[in-house]
Amino acid sequence: MTVLNANTRKLNALSDAELAARVARDIPDGSYVNLGIGKPTHVSAYVPEGREVIYHSENGILGIGPKPREGEEDIELIDASKRYVTAAPGAAFFEHSDSFAMMRGGHIDIAVLGAYQVAENGDLANWATLDDKFPPAVGGAMDLVVGVPRILIMMSHINRDGTPKLLKRCTYPLTGLGVVSRVYTDLAVLDVTPGGFRLVELTHGNSLADVQAVTEAKILT
Template structure:
């Protein structure tokens, strides 16, 4: 690797590796859209998109794009055999009705107690966009967050308390960043480090994190 840590594709592959066979999984906007491209060969995972897709496949091959088949990130996607697309209200019924096993979401911030902030930073140049994040936070059985460990200027995104308005409180189960995989709730008032990316030391991780960390 040209730098310490995981690439975006590495992160997506790592998330996909943790999704159990037979799961119904919503894919949020941002980094999570990469995850359906890395389904392990021994598993069947049904990917859902809030704009009305069930059975979303990997990105299309060059020249095979269908401009009428897009995900919630407005990127062209494919359908697996048996997949379907439908009105977005039906997609939200699935989300709100508890039919989604896992939601993979992006985030601006996550607190050490699992609070999620992913809809606004308060920056007037970036209009807020709640989308379906609040519905997913309330309706999905498990919330996985996929995000960079720090902002572009190096500020930590894993914090003792979120400083941005919350999407939901105490909902995040696991966080995947370019530096580590961390669990919420396994230790009171701290994030438990389950895996550190290649080339990243404990000192690197502590320096890039404002939340309290526990290393088993």
């Protein structure tokens, strides 16, 4: 898969499935992990062999399994994205109040969330774009960013019009201040540090200069 930067240069971009597998590689064995709406829901399908990861959905599931096979969906078993899921052995079901108590109370180790924008200081904007065509949707993101110690962002690196999503400062309403630990995009993996975005890795075939060209904030090495 390829995307174009502002100079119409082709960049190698991971598919959603490849990006989900990349995120899953970094989730430690035994972790309790919330998966946000959108791209993050794919992560549960890619638990590395030999690991057990307990996936949580804010609508009241602890122990999400992979996506069911076509024709084997249970219409009463969905995640917060309204996506059909399976229940892993030992899964538990509960009401929203218990689910949000887990999120706010520090019982979830990691949250994988989507984002509209991330700033170099770790500020996150993922609930409103100020565009009337896309109504705001807070969901549980604000609860997650204050109650979960490690926030991982899974997102496309640029908007469809080629504008950057990794910024010096967010321009959309904020979900949380300085909450992001690491950003996984289709073009690169970046840590949020006191000095800004620090490069962890580039998607194979991309140069730092090419990725910097579609990133407003400075990428440190």
